[in-house]
Amino acid sequence: MSNSSTPLVSADTEWSPLRSVILGHAANSCFPQAPSHMIKATMPEEHFEEFRPNHRFPAELLQRADEELAQFASILQEHGVRVYRPKSVDWSKTGGYTAAMPRDGLLTVGNTIVEACFAWECRQQEIDLAFANILDELEKDSSVKVVRAPKVARPEALYEGIGSRQDGAHEWAINNSRPAFDAADFLRFGKTLIGQLSNVTNEKGVEYLQNAVPEGYTVELLDVTDEHAMHIDATILPLRQGLLIYNPERVTEAALRKHKVFQKWDLHAYPHLPSPRESPPRYMTSGWLLMNVLSLDEKKVVVEAGDVEFAEYIKSFGFEPIMCPFQHVNSIGGSFHCATVDLVRQGD
Ligand code: DAV
Numbered sequence: 001m002s003n004s005s006t007p008l009v010s011a012d013t014e015w016s017p018l019r020s021v022i023l024g025h026a027a028n029s030c031f032p033q034a035p036s037h038m039i040k041a042t043m044p045e046e047h048f049e050e051f052r053p054n055h056r057f058p059a060e061l062l063q064r065a066d067e068e069l070a071q072f073a074s075i076l077q078e079h080g081v082r083v084y085r086p087k088s089v090d091w092s093k094t095g096g097y098t099a100a101m102p103r104d105g106l107l108t109v110g111n112t113i114v115e116a117c118f119a120w121e122c123r124q125q126e127i128d129l130a131f132a133n134i135l136d137e138l139e140k141d142s143s144v145k146v147v148r149a150p151k152v153a154r155p156e157a158l159y160e161g162i163g164s165r166q167d168g169a170h171e172w173a174i175n176n177s178r179p180a181f182d183a184a185d186f187l188r189f190g191k192t193l194i195g196q197l198s199n200v201t202n203e204k205g206v207e208y209l210q211n212a213v214p215e216g217y218t219v220e221l222l223d224v225t226d227e228h229a230m231h232i233d234a235t236i237l238p239l240r241q242g243l244l245i246y247n248p249e250r251v252t253e254a255a256l257r258k259h260k261v262f263q264k265w266d267l268h269a270y271p272h273l274p275s276p277r278e279s280p281p282r283y284m285t286s287g288w289l290l291m292n293v294l295s296l297d298e299k300k301v302v303v304e305a306g307d308v309e310f311a312e313y314i315k316s317f318g319f320e321p322i323m324c325p326f327q328h329v330n331s332i333g334g335s336f337h338c339a340t341v342d343l344v345r346q347g348d
Contacts, residue, residue, distance in 0.1 A: 009144045011108040011345040013188050015240050017297040020082040020344035022102050022134060023073055026065035029098035029332050030091045031055045031283070033122045035159055041173040041199045042230040047283045054092050057332055061280055065100065065328035069339065072302065072324050079296050084343070086130040097122055099130035101334045104231065106131065106341045107183035109193065109213040112145040113138070113341075117208060119173075119180040119200040121155035138343070147212040152178065170227050173199040181205030184231035184338060186219065189238065192261045193219045198229035220259055226250040233337045234288040239319060240298035245270050247288050272309050277327075284333040292335035296322070302336045 008020070031051050039051045056062075073083050086099040097120075105127045107114045113135065115127050127135070127149070138144045158174045165171055174180055180202050186195035186209065193213065195206065210219045224235060226249070235250040246256065248269040256262045274287025282289065290307045303311045303321040311321040326335055 007111065007143055007344060008138050008141045009108060009111050009113060009343050010347065011188060011342045012110060012190055012347060013241070013345055014238050014342070015295045015298055016345040016347060018076075018079075018081050018295070018342060018345055020084070020342075021076060022084045022086070022106070022131065022341040022343060023069060023076065024098070024100035024102050024339045025086055025088060025130075026057075026062045026069060026098065026100045026329060026332060027088055028090045028092065029057050029062055029065075029100055030096065031057065032097035032120060033095065034120050035173075037159070037163055038120070038173045038199065042228055043284055044282065044286065047281065050283060053095070056092055057283075061328050061331055064280075065332060068324070068326050068329050069100070072326065072336065072339070075302060075322060075324055076296075079300065081296070082344075084134045087133055089129045094125060094129060095122055096126055096129065098332060099126070100329060100332055101184075101338045102131060102341045103233065103334070103338045104182045104184045107186055107209070108342055109188065109217055111143055112147060112212070112214050113343075114147045114183065114209060114212045115149040116183040117149045117152075117179045117181055117205055119158055119182070119202075121152075124149075124152060124155065145214075150179075172197065172202070174202055176202045176204050179204040179208035181209055182231060183341075184233050185229075187232060187236065187238065189261045191217050192259070193217060194222050194232070194236070194259060194261070195219055196222050196224050196229055196232050196235070198224075198231070200230050220261075222251060222259065223255040224251050225255075231334075231338070234286070234291045237291045237293065239295060239301065239314065239317070242266060243317060244268070245291065245314075247291060249288070270310075270313070272313070275309075280328055280331040283331055285330065289330055289335050292337040294336035294340055304330065304335060 105116045135146050139146045182200045185201040186193050235247045237245040290310045294302045305323045305325040
């Protein structure tokens, strides 16, 4: 139980001191299933054929991913962060994907945790099966609010009409027939949330989220130049109040400056290109995943052990990177930001 000085859920930024977090598990993860136009829109081309029904990730890969997650958990605990872990689920039996990427499914805003209205049908039970026990426990505290996603009657309706445009203009992989959003398409900047429309987030999803967050919070949409968009956490990276690194392949400084919240910020295009990697394969992401770090506070940032160039770059701004191996977790779809859900970031 909490008292007024130690809330169980309270987060308004991506950088204030982290006190409590959910951290995923990799065991029994399977390649997610989605219609082929969705896979083509969002996944690396060289791995398309892996995305087929009941296809587990290699067992050794998952074992090493869980070892990396355990090491990350120790780092968090050594820094005084309370770590909640999900239940184990055999995703091959449920047609699901993973419990390793909770950031996609849960968004903390103030004292409220909002469950994503996943576009991908294979993810619609993910929170129920693996994370409901954590949410139920947190919700026993009367200060915490959890907004669960509505059940979807006809998941395929989200794809109707897609691909039938005659004018060749870009279209996302989903229509706007019901609310759809992944939580990882949004980041917290105080009372402002910055998000994006993407191949998994539509306008109704944004409206739904705006209605689900506590009063006083506003969702704004960033103009991104990324037709493959799915999750904003390798596009912009706020490292402390007033300092943001952005991915120049996906967003412009002008687009960022349109948002009042960034008007006085230092905005830096990341100056290096990510290096290619063959092994372990990045089955689901680009090399820009190097931006998917987790801030412990306004100085300490957890960075993938091999991303030395990135670590040196952020050191030049005064940050203290904590290097942690995470390549096998990266393989199955994300890095430190994806694998966690902030529950408490201490306010001012
Ligand atoms: O760059 O492939 C990764 C974000 C995963 N949540 C990328 C985006």
